[in-house]
Amino acid sequence: MHVPTKLLDDPADAVTDALRGLAAVHPELTVDLEHHVVSRNHDHSGDHRPGKVGLVSGGGSGHEPLHAGFVGLGMLDAAACGAVFTSPVPDQVLAATTAASSGGGVVHVVKNYTGDVLNFQMAAELADDEDIAVETVLVDDDVAVTDSLYTAGRRGTGGTLFVEKVLGAAAEEGMALAELAALGRDVVSRSRSFGVALSPCTTPGSDRPGFDLEPGEMELGIGIHGEPGRRRVPVPATGVAREVARTSVAAIADDMPLDGEELLLLVNGMGGTPLLELQVLAGDVVTELTARGARIGRALVGNHVTSLEMAGSMVSVCRATPQLLQLWDAPVRTPALRWGA
Amino acid sequence: MGRVSPALTAAGVRDWLQRFATAVDTHASDLTDLDRPIGDSDHGVNLQRGMHAVLAALDAAEPATPGAALVKAGSTLVSTVGGASGPLLGTLLRRTGKALGDAESADGPAFAAALRAGLDAVVALGGAHVGDATLVDALAPAVEALEAGGSAQEAADAAARGAASTDELVARKGRASYLGERGIGQRDPGAASIALLIAALTEDAS
Numbered sequence: 001m002h003v004p005t006k007l008l009d010d011p012a013d014a015v016t017d018a019l020r021g022l023a024a025v026h027p028e029l030t031v032d033l034e035h036h037v038v039s040r041n042h043d044h045s046g047d048h049r050p051g052k053v054g055l056v057s058g059g060g061s062g063h064e065p066l067h068a069g070f071v072g073l074g075m076l077d078a079a080a081c082g083a084v085f086t087s088p089v090p091d092q093v094l095a096a097t098t099a100a101s102s103g104g105g106v107v108h109v110v111k112n113y114t115g116d117v118l119n120f121q122m123a124a125e126l127a128d129d130e131d132i133a134v135e136t137v138l139v140d141d142d143v144a145v146t147d148s149l150y151t152a153g154r155r156g157t158g159g160t161l162f163v164e165k166v167l168g169a170a171a172e173e174g175m176a177l178a179e180l181a182a183l184g185r186d187v188v189s190r191s192r193s194f195g196v197a198l199s200p201c202t203t204p205g206s207d208r209p210g211f212d213l214e215p216g217e218m219e220l221g222i223g224i225h226g227e228p229g230r231r232r233v234p235v236p237a238t239g240v241a242r243e244v245a246r247t248s249v250a251a252i253a254d255d256m257p258l259d260g261e262e263l264l265l266l267v268n269g270m271g272g273t274p275l276l277e278l279q280v281l282a283g284d285v286v287t288e289l290t291a292r293g294a295r296i297g298r299a300l301v302g303n304h305v306t307s308l309e310m311a312g313s314m315v316s317v318c319r320a321t322p323q324l325l326q327l328w329d330a331p332v333r334t335p336a337l338r339w340g341a
Numbered sequence: 342m343g344r345v346s347p348a349l350t351a352a353g354v355r356d357w358l359q360r361f362a363t364a365v366d367t368h369a370s371d372l373t374d375l376d377r378p379i380g381d382s383d384h385g386v387n388l389q390r391g392m393h394a395v396l397a398a399l400d401a402a403e404p405a406t407p408g409a410a411l412v413k414a415g416s417t418l419v420s421t422v423g424g425a426s427g428p429l430l431g432t433l434l435r436r437t438g439k440a441l442g443d444a445e446s447a448d449g450p451a452f453a454a455a456l457r458a459g460l461d462a463v464v465a466l467g468g469a470h471v472g473d474a475t476l477v478d479a480l481a482p483a484v485e486a487l488e489a490g491g492s493a494q495e496a497a498d499a500a501a502r503g504a505a506s507t508d509e510l511v512a513r514k515g516r517a518s519y520l521g522e523r524g525i526g527q528r529d530p531g532a533a534s535i536a537l538l539i540a541a542l543t544e545d546a547s
Binding site (some may be wrong): 060082083084085086087088089090091104113114115119121126145151152155203208210211225227228229298 | 377383386419420421422423424425426427428429442466467512513514516518519520521523
């Protein structure tokens with residue numbers, strides 16, 4: 001007999017029920033249960049700004065709070081929520097784009113996964129048919145994918161949060177469409193991430209984990225679904241956080257100079273790792289970064305870009321500029337990220 | 342063994358896709374298992390949902406021509422499947438249908454040419470070529486078999502061989518590409534489902 005281990009009513013309705021719950025506790029959000037689109041409820045918040053560039057993201061569900069949890073003042077205007085680990089279809093992305101559009105065009109923030117890229121691309125064409133100008137910012141921050149000529153390219157992972165926060169703030173300040181997209185591409189070029197899985201995750205309704213990881217093994221260089229990265233290694237008997245910090249920072253530093261840089265830092269949990277452990281990791285990551293001559297400008301620690309209940313971490317950094325720090329500090333009021341507003 | 346020619350009609354497209362949907366139902370868990378090593382595990386389920394929607398859409402719209410039926414089927418797949426499979430399979434059917442135009446029926450050469458247009462659209466969209474361990478490895482040999490005047494069975498055999506060839510390839514596109522050499526020994530799920538689609542052209546397929 002199948003014994004449920006997940007807090008669900010019907011696994012088949014997991015995404016719909018989660019969005020219904022989000023709607024129930026966040027009147028400042030509009031939740032379109034047909035299209036699985038979450039957008040800002042301007043009637044409630046009174047912050048409608050005609051001509052503001054709309055910021056839309058989305059992707060498979062199961063990465064909460066990404067993306068629906070980042071809809072609100074200072075961040076996204078709308079998020080399209082696909083099935084678990086499956087990109088939304090073009091109709092959903094178009095519905096999100098329409099909801100986010102108030103005349104100034106719309107930026108799509110897209111993680112570099114084949115399904116996300118194709119569906120957002122088709123949605124952008126549909127939006128063009130409706131005279132909504134769309135610019136796409138493709139996030140590909142994951143350093144674990146090295147031979148990108150022979151793969152679908154670097155994946156979009158934790159750095160997505162930097163892009164969404166910075167562009168959200170810039171859009172509130174009235175930045176125009178092309179300028180905003182260029183800023184987004186600059187943030188991507190300054191961002192790098194490296195993920196580690198200590199356990200796999202199981203999608204709702206499935207009776208098996210998405211991949212197998214033996215006790216005592218960890219997978220280095222994962223994407224946000226636990227897809228394999230660089231290699232699988234034994235978990236050290238002691239100093240696990242130190243080892244993960246060392247490996248993650250070394251992988252990032254091999255790819256992008258950190259010496260003398262002031263960084264935005266995200267020490268992200270994959271959903272199954274408690275904050276206590278992430279704080280241990282954060283301390284070790286800061287030690288590694290400062291030993292390499294970097295300074296921590298701003299840091300965020302917690303489960304922000306997750307893979308259901310997977311245990312593990314993702315270290316993301318963005319080389320800051322005064323402008324990026326100012327935009328990072330700008331007010332944000334969303335279910336999952338909130339300061340200064 | 343049924344030839345595609347003569348005369349693939351709107352009803353013929355409905356029957357073809359009905360047989361494909363049945364095959365997807367039968368093999369859903371196999372397709373999902375193929376998808377599992379790359380951390381997604383939903384190809385079978387997604388395709389099942391899409392094909393049930395396709396059959397419902399065809400019954401509701403009753404398209405008059407094989408081209409219209411394929412366009413309807415493709416658009417429905419794009420709108421229901423998600424992931425990479427929805428846009429790619431949907432584009433294949435939609436562009437094959439568009440290439441057939443308003444013709445009442447399509448004979449073998451016309452269908453082969455239309456399926457070539459579908460293949461070209463898939464390549465343009467996804468950027469994969471033969472040897473990248475994607476659905477193109479199953480689709481391209483099937484198109485070539487039909488262009489050479491082969492029967493539906495010959496096309497199905499070519500597609501099956503093409504799908505099997507992905508076992509030994511290192512994927513260069515899609516999520517499987519992250520497996521690198523660890524993907525050797527893994528059949529591409531998209532190629533496996535295309536092999537089912539082409540096999541469904543034969544009337545005794547199930």
